[in-house]
Amino acid sequence: MVDLLERWRAAARGAGARADAGSARAGEQLLDRWREPHRHYHTVAHLTAVLDVVDQHAGLADRADLVRLAAWWHDAVYDPRAAGDANEQDSAALAESVLTGLGVPTSTAAEVRRLVLLTAGHAVGPDDRDGALLCDADLAVLAAPPAVYDSYAAAIRREYAHVPEPAFRAGRAAVLSGLLALPALFRLPPLAEVWEEAARGNVRRELATLTAAVPPTGAG
Template identity: 60%
Template sequence: MDLLTRWRALVPDADALGAELIACWSQPHRHYHTTDHLAAVLAVVDRYADLVPDPDAVRLAAWFHDAVYDPRAGDNEERSARLAEASLPGAGVPAERTKETARLVRLTAGHAVAGDDHDGALLADADLAILAADPDVYDRYATAVRHEYAHVPEAAFRAGRADVLGGLLALPALYRIVPVATEWEARARANVGRELATLRPTTPRR
């Protein structure tokens, strides 16, 4: 099923908005945060939709969570949430679902999820699923992220990326709701730890 067909199933009679979002996800400066990432997140959400109270809000949040993506900016999640708040009412999405969608988008800024937030847990799990990929797939993901930050000097990128990865490892759990959480957790922490080791300078032996 192509993305526009998926959008129509979620928000009927709003093709213009769906096309606008697909255009956002297709911007040439993106290397990882592309339509492939969107499709992958939606696939995880669909697979485990029966575990959450409002799977359509989670799907909408998947569509919007990186709709605004400027590697030079620090407020992409907030701007993406505001885009959802501005766009969804005109597409016929009820106010409560629009509010929940924007809340979920904002959550992806740090992926910290309350224990009883099942909608948030599924979105976070889906967004971070790439961390648990096979090592070669993970390495391609890491390379793509570096391409998105090509404007950042190497030393600054390494330090910033290490901070991001360290923050992820500091979370009590990377995955919270998917039935394969334990399996994903082990693979993801191994991948992230491996990348982190390449980013931090080694201390020369004396």
């Protein structure tokens, strides 16, 4: 994790944070959050995947270090039992508070907060290149090969193991339907060109399985 922590420190410095022990400690505490045992998809692996997409396409952003910081914070608070966008709201508030405490300018910390909040609904304005890159990176898994996508969907189900199957199917179907209702899953043209069709195919496929009739218990 040394490399990952260095990526955190570099992004924090790029946003104006002090290069001191407090910044390193904040990164370690963030990683502890991403390692919480109730996470099965929203893990360090997901964080790394999002950061990798941001790094690969940093030239498409206006302030790539802020997008990187928003990636670090976007699931910092993750409670599958939370209602609505409570996780994103809490993650955004925590990001703004911690970053300000690390010396990041108030306006910059507020922008990271704004970016984190976008991941609640993935609705991005047409001129918001930073928001587009963050949301595209967050949703990149949707365009994965079918077997990888299916593993992602199974991991989401494990995170919601406390939810009965009928309720999970309904809730997950609503989330997927909301994604399909977006004008585009991916906003940045180089990413949309490669990912959009595959992602919509995966989402439709999962949605079909969720909305299929469930056989009665004990049916042969």
